[in-house]
Amino acid sequence: MRYLVVRTENLTKQYGRRQALLNLSIEVEPGEVYGILGPKGAGKSTLIRVLLDLVRPTRGNALVLGLDCQRQGLLVRQKIGYLPEKLQISGSSTGEQWLQSFSRLRREADLGAAATLADRFELDLKKSLRAYSDVERKILGIIQSMMHHPELIIFDDPCTGLDRKAKNEFFHLISEVRAEGRTVMIASESLTDMERICDRVAVLYQGKLVAVERGVQLRARALRVIEMRFATAINREIFAGMPNLNDLVLEDNKVRCTVQGDPDALIKLASQYRVMDIISQQPSLEEVYRTFYGIGSYAG
Amino acid sequence: MLVSLANQALKEHRRAYLAIVFTLVLCLTGVIGVTSIVANKRGAAGWIETANRTLFWTVDYSADLAAGWITLATFATVLPIGLSILGMLHIRQWIYAKSDRDHLPLLLSYPVSRRETFLNVLILQGGFLLILAGLSAAVLLIGSLVGRFPIRAGNLLAMTVILWLYCLFVSLITLLAGNMSGSSWLGGTIGAGVFLFAVLIYLLPALVSLPAAVRWISPLAPYLDGNPFLNGIRTINWLGTAAWSAAAGLAAWLHFERLDVGN
Numbered sequence: 430m431r432y433l434v435v436r437t438e439n440l441t442k443q444y445g446r447r448q449a450l451l452n453l454s455i456e457v458e459p460g461e462v463y464g465i466l467g468p469k470g471a472g473k474s475t476l477i478r479v480l481l482d483l484v485r486p487t488r489g490n491a492l493v494l495g496l497d498c499q500r501q502g503l504l505v506r507q508k509i510g511y512l513p514e515k516l517q518i519s520g521s522s523t524g525e526q527w528l529q530s531f532s533r534l535r536r537e538a539d540l541g542a543a544a545t546l547a548d549r550f551e552l553d554l555k556k557s558l559r560a561y562s563d564v565e566r567k568i569l570g571i572i573q574s575m576m577h578h579p580e581l582i583i584f585d586d587p588c589t590g591l592d593r594k595a596k597n598e599f600f601h602l603i604s605e606v607r608a609e610g611r612t613v614m615i616a617s618e619s620l621t622d623m624e625r626i627c628d629r630v631a632v633l634y635q636g637k638l639v640a641v642e643r644g645v646q647l648r649a650r651a652l653r654v655i656e657m658r659f660a661t662a663i664n665r666e667i668f669a670g671m672p673n674l675n676d677l678v679l680e681d682n683k684v685r686c687t688v689q690g691d692p693d694a695l696i697k698l699a700s701q702y703r704v705m706d707i708i709s710q711q712p713s714l715e716e717v718y719r720t721f722y723g724i725g726s727y728a729g
Numbered sequence: 730m731l732v733s734l735a736n737q738a739l740k741e742h743r744r745a746y747l748a749i750v751f752t753l754v755l756c757l758t759g760v761i762g763v764t765s766i767v768a769n770k771r772g773a774a775g776w777i778e779t780a781n782r783t784l785f786w787t788v789d790y791s792a793d794l795a796a797g798w799i800t801l802a803t804f805a806t807v808l809p810i811g812l813s814i815l816g817m818l819h820i821r822q823w824i825y826a827k828s829d830r831d832h833l834p835l836l837l838s839y840p841v842s843r844r845e846t847f848l849n850v851l852i853l854q855g856g857f858l859l860i861l862a863g864l865s866a867a868v869l870l871i872g873s874l875v876g877r878f879p880i881r882a883g884n885l886l887a888m889t890v891i892l893w894l895y896c897l898f899v900s901l902i903t904l905l906a907g908n909m910s911g912s913s914w915l916g917g918t919i920g921a922g923v924f925l926f927a928v929l930i931y932l933l934p935a936l937v938s939l940p941a942a943v944r945w946i947s948p949l950a951p952y953l954d955g956n957p958f959l960n961g962i963r964t965i966n967w968l969g970t971a972a973w974s975a976a977a978g979l980a981a982w983l984h985f986e987r988l989d990v991g992n
Contacts, residue, residue, distance in 0.1 A: 444989075474991070481838045483990040503840045511838040513991070534839040573835075 432495065434459050434581055434612040435480060440489035442475050442636075449475040450636045452489070457614060462607050464627035464644075465616040468714050471633040473616035474514055477585050480614075481511060494580060507535065510574035514585040514616075518558050518566045525554040531573050543576035550598055564592050571599060575606075582606065583614045588622050600626050621711055624648045632722065639722050649690050652712045652720060657684045660703035671695060687712065689720075834991035847982050 435457035442450040450472045457463045465473045478484035480493050482502035491498045493505045518527065528543050547554050550568045561569065567590045574582055588596055603613055603626055617623055623630045624647045632639040642650075659682045668674055668686070671694060678685040682705075688695055692709070699707070718724040836846065 478834070478989070478991050481834075483834050483837055485987065485989060503842060506838060507840040509838075511835070513834045513838070516835065517832045531835075531839065534836075534841055 432459065433457060433492070435463075435491070435493055435614065437476070437479075437491040438489055440476070440479060440491055441487045442472075442479060442484060443487045448636050450479070450486070453633075453636070453638050454489075455631050455638065455641070457612060459612055460607060460610045461628040462603055462613045462615065462626055464623040464630035465614065465633060466618070466620065466623050466630050466714075467616075467633035468618055468718075470635070472636040473633060474585055475636075476633075477511075477583055477614070477616055480583065481506065481509075508580045510577065510579035510582040512570050512574040512582075512584045512587055516566065516570040518561065518569060520558050523555055523557055524552070524561065524565075524569050527558055527569065528554070528573055528576060532576065535577055537577055540576065542578060543572050546572045546575060546602075549602070550595060563590050564595055567591055568595055571602075575602070579611070581612045581614070583616075585616045586618070587615060588617060588619060618714060620647070620651070620714060620717060624651055632718075634718060634722070634724055639718075639724065650721060651690060652717055653688045653692055654710050654712050655684075655686055655688055655692060655695065656706075656708040657699055657704055658682055658706040659684070659699075660705055663702065667698065668695075671698070837990055843986050843988075844982070847985050 433456050435455065437453055437455050440450050440453040453472070453476065465476060467473050475484060479486050479491055480498055482498050482505070485499065494508055496505050498505050520527070524547075525540065528540060532540060532543075544554065550572070552565055552568050552572070571587060574584065587599065591599060606613055615623070615627065624644060627644045629644065630642045630647055632642060662681050663679065663684060665677065665679055668677055673689045673691075674695065675687040675689065676685075837843065
């Protein structure tokens with residue numbers, strides 16, 4: 430049997446009548462960045478908590494780094510790093526002391542790696558926890574999850590709350606971790622983040638696995654809503670030959686449409702006219718689910 | 730809705746609420762004391778005595794005036810009730826407060842067993858025990874200054890341990906009920922119900938005789954067979970108390986071992 434960093438088989442978790450996970454089977458290869466994409470209530474955090482033995486599954490089993498995550502939970506947790514979705518950082522101690530307290534739980538005293546990571550994020554570890562901004566607290570959480578050089582790092586919604594600079598640094602770090610052959614799992618509601626960094630993405634919906642997509646596939650299928658304002662009114666016919674264009678709406682000199690995949694052809698076409706303004710945005714996850722997986726509106 | 734709002738307010742302003750509870754307990758004790766003194770002075774029980782008997786079971790104010798309101802029956806009733814509420818809030822703060830709910834998943838994602846975590850909670854309880862011991866000592870000191878209440882090491886120990894077990898019992902019930910139902914406010918409500926039931930068990934023996942089995946299993950059994958603060962620790966049902974605490978502790982630990990953390 431080939432070695433997998435994470436393997437779940439028919440993982441099911443029920444909270445009373447609520448189905449958090451249903452027969453979920455995933456396989457995470459060594460050295461890949463594996464995304465878990467889904468809206469709120471899709472089961473992303475529950476899956477992660479099962480892997481960490483914070484939550485006990487109703488049925489099915491999960492292996493992490495070849496170990497049973499329930500029976501060998503302590504060994505598993507020795508080898509992984511985790512950033513929870515909600516991170517509570519408070520108190521009068523400094524960032525360095527906070528990291529030290531967690532480091533001691535692993536019987537490790539060296540904070541050298543933590544200091545290096547803090548330098549990269551330009552985070553002052555001598556500051557009191559109270560003085561940290563929300564972005565800095567999130568960065569501190571990222572540092573605590575990576576400072577012991579774990580074989581597997583699990584991030585639950587790491588990008589929410591990060592500013593652009595910190596986010597870029599975070600993505601650089603993830604790339605380096607991948608290059609070192611270590612494995613990363615990222616749960617997020619953001620399709621943009623998943624497209625950008627993940628090798629493969631498990632798409633969850635109401636506790637079920639809808640699809641496992643390659644990052645390049647996601648990027649090729651990415652939907653963008655593009656709004657353009659021209660100097661003069663534009664004829665509908667000029668867009669007729671574009672195969673990846675949908676939901677075209679024209680109002681005098683304004684054009685709104687959805688583009689699937691590469692928007693290059695549309696931009697080149699538009700550049701033949703005088704463009705006054707252009708806005709590109711990602712559609713909601715709900716729209717993506719509806720378009721690609723035929724799933725209707727979901728309840729969080 | 731109201732319970733939910735109260736619960737939210739409790740989480741956000743727990744220190745203020747603790748202060749309010751403390752003040753209420755002191756006020757309640759004061760009211761009982763004053764009414765007892767008035768009743769004693771007038772030599773007539775009347776409605777004050779009836780009210781006291783009904784509400785607080787403060788019948789033991791036959792001593793002289795000042796000691797009247799500091800009687801141990803008063804303190805043995807009101808103080809444990811007040812401190813039980815305090816204890817319940819104290820553990821709620823530790824277990825249910827948002828900060829701790831969010832902190833626990835990160836802590837347990839480290840190579841730390843749940844048994845270790847649970848033992849740490851017990852160590853924290855040790856700290857709470859010291860606070861209770863201080864409070865008990867203060868009460869005993871006031872009692873000895875104002876009334877004829879004897880200060881004995883046994884009294885201090887009895888009062889402290891009983892108050893602590895009482896707080897712990899109510900807290901554990903709240904915790905278990907809350908986790909089983911998956912809802913902290915529902916757990917709090919169930920806990921409050923159990924608490925009221927416990928108070929009734931405490932008060933009922935004065936009105937009707939209880940079966941021996943109830944006396945044995947009740948964590949309040951120490952109170953049933955006499956006043957430990959007057960008569961010393963010999964009157965305490967240590968076996969029943971120990972059995973209850975051990976069962977409650979074991980149940981809490983087993984539950985914590987199986988608890989889904991982070992929801």
